[in-house]
Amino acid sequence: MNQIPGPVVLVVEDDRQASDLLAEILGERGMRVVQAFTGPDGMRLAHTEQPDLVLLDLMLPFKSGDEVLRAIRERSQVPVIILSARETTRTKIDLLNLGADDYITKPFDIDEVVARCEAALRRAGGSAAPRTLHRHAGLELDEDALTATAGGVDLALTATEFGLLTALIRDPRIVHPKARLYAEVWGEEYGYDERTVNAHMHNLRRKIKNAVDLDPIRTVWGIGYTLREQ
Incomplete structure (x- = not known):
């Protein structure tokens, strides 16, 4: 075999x-x-x-x-x-x-x-869980193909940036606490590091803004991040 x-x-x-x-x-x-x-x-x-x-x-x-x-x-x-x-x-x-x-x-x-x-x-x-095509506020993320676009422009995300955007777009109407994002994207086995989340989120927002000159990610100060309404 x-x-x-x-x-x-x-x-x-x-x-x-x-x-x-x-x-x-x-x-x-x-x-x-x-x-x-x-x-x-x-x-x-x-x-x-x-x-x-x-x-x-x-x-x-x-x-x-x-x-x-x-x-x-x-x-x-x-x-x-x-x-x-x-x-x-x-x-x-x-x-x-x-x-x-x-x-x-x-x-x-x-x-x-x-x-x-x-x-x-x-x-x-990725994971073995069922995957979906997500669309929200000009963003499109395909979990099966591992691709993400903004306004039709490929974002060329790193795996970590893709993981963060996936977490946000799966449930775009709730506020995602930074600690929960860290646990979901990096795994529960590490201690929470807020600066790491902030740095990768900054890179993700920059790539989206460079593609469409918009920032669909909203910071909820002291808590975390969510996506803006469409």
Whole structure:
């Protein structure tokens, strides 16, 4: 019997010991791991291997992780999880605004990395639940095809942005608390991080506004987000 190939994970990490550990553990969870040890190699393999997920260190030889992330986002909306010893809030927000889907601070707990990888792959691949075509306020989201448009213009959303818009458009008339959005999109296994929700919602709104010069998402201060009436 032929086995279904597992998801491809690109690990871009110059610390070979850390990279080998990630490759071993993720491989045990059924993932096929491709390793890159420099920024240019990471950019090349992200293009040629077309991975399902990228784990990206920031401090890389020859090209920084920031540059690799920008290059990936020019071609692809593949989920990208940043691994870095930088702990400042500003760094995290800047990287989320560049298109990173998640951020893990070094030294990391390997079980947390595995859980976040699996959650990112679930978000990117959707769920087994029945899917629907949603339309609201000029937005159209197809859960089956994993596409979203505004005014007929493709939004090219990341998996995380798609997850947020899906949560809003499934029930557009209620206010979605930020903590509930975080649990739905990132998974219950992580502690709630309001700044992460805000940063990804900012990116989602920017893409919609660039497409149709409208902002159908309404902020309910101190609570969360909802969609405006049509």
